[in-house]
Amino acid sequence: MPSLHVSPVAGRIGAEVTGVRLGGELSADVVAEIRLALLTHKVIFFRGQEHLDESGQEAFARLLGELTTAHPTVPALGGNGHILDLDYSGGQKVDRWHTDVTFVDRPPAASVLRAVTVPPAGGDTLWANTVTAYEYLPADLRHLVDRLRAVHTNRFDYARIATSDDPEQERARAEVFASTVFETEHPVVRVHPETGERSILLGDFARRVAGLSAVTSDSIIRLIQDQVTAVENTVRWRWAPGDVAVWDNRATQHRVVHDFGGRPRRLHRITIAGDVPVGVDGSPSTVLTGDATAYSPVAA
Numbered sequence: 045m046p047s048l049h050v051s052p053v054a055g056r057i058g059a060e061v062t063g064v065r066l067g068g069e070l071s072a073d074v075v076a077e078i079r080l081a082l083l084t085h086k087v088i089f090f091r092g093q094e095h096l097d098e099s100g101q102e103a104f105a106r107l108l109g110e111l112t113t114a115h116p117t118v119p120a121l122g123g124n125g126h127i128l129d130l131d132y133s134g135g136q137k138v139d140r141w142h143t144d145v146t147f148v149d150r151p152p153a154a155s156v157l158r159a160v161t162v163p164p165a166g167g168d169t170l171w172a173n174t175v176t177a178y179e180y181l182p183a184d185l186r187h188l189v190d191r192l193r194a195v196h197t198n199r200f201d202y203a204r205i206a207t208s209d210d211p212e213q214e215r216a217r218a219e220v221f222a223s224t225v226f227e228t229e230h231p232v233v234r235v236h237p238e239t240g241e242r243s244i245l246l247g248d249f250a251r252r253v254a255g256l257s258a259v260t261s262d263s264i265i266r267l268i269q270d271q272v273t274a275v276e277n278t279v280r281w282r283w284a285p286g287d288v289a290v291w292d293n294r295a296t297q298h299r300v301v302h303d304f305g306g307r308p309r310r311l312h313r314i315t316i317a318g319d320v321p322v323g324v325d326g327s328p329s330t331v332l333t334g335d336a337t338a339y340s341p342v343a344a
């Protein structure tokens with residue numbers, strides 16, 4: 045008998061889950077219901093979880109799978125451990141559509157994001173459903189993208205530094221972010237290991253489609269990304285302190301809406317280890333540069 049209530053937030057992605065107080069002590073039945081809601085709706089939201097601190101968030105995240113370290117290159121909150129501190133108070137901008145950490149061969153399966161401080165207005169987060177994005181492509185385009193592979197990297201994006209509000213700060217941040225360079229070739233369409241659904245795997249770390257000229261590659265990436273980020277394919281969440289969002293990182297992209305100026309905004313993220321993606325033809329992603337074994341185990 046279901047104890048949780050799951051209500052969709054938008055037509056193609058996102059649901060709010062009520063009737064649960066998150067933490068490390070949930071029953072196996074409740075965890076199974078949360079997993080099912082996550083696989084079905086791709087991102088799920090829990091309001092009113094103010095009782096959670098860092099360790100409570102971590103205990104809950106462990107119920108969903110093995111954890112990664114905070115990030116392959118960015119130090120964890122407190123120097124070690126599992127929490128990535130997303131603090132935008134310094135004007136930092138991470139405002140492009142992405143799937144988390146796709147520059148490694150084992151991107152997280154899921155991310156658990158908890159709102160600590162939110163601005164009085166603005167700073168919402170958007171998620172897009174990469175499964176429906178694939179399903180809504182015309183059949184001929186699906187056949188094309190099924191066969192493509194793309195190179196993802198955390199290497200410096202100089203164009204981005206140049207267009208930042210604060211290029212010096214952006215450069216310093218990018219230096220940490222790319223202090224170890226990772227480069228991985230992923231299928232553009234991956235087969236989801238739990239649902240079997242086909243899902244677009246692109247986003248901000250995808251720099252080029254393998255085997256195509258830069259111009260053709262840019263056009264194809266834009267064409268597909270336009271489908272992913274079409275407003276009908278997204279959900280938008282207005283944060284309150286104590287909110288928790290959990291997304292399936294194998295079936296979504298996301299981005300912050302950076303409309304809150306320099307006002308404080310802080311969230312803490314923990315990621316669950318993922319598998320190595322596999323394409324429609326069965327070929328797995330391949331590492332070009334970097335060794336991610338210290339960042340994350342490969343999920344079974």
Ligand SMILES: O=C(O)CCC(=O)C(=O)O
Pocket residue numbers: 130138144155157168169298299300301311313
């Ligand atoms: O700050 C946000 O809303 C999203 C940040 C982000 O990309 C993440 O938590 O992975």
Ligand SMILES: [Fe+2]
Pocket residue numbers: 142143144298
């Ligand atoms: Fe992210």
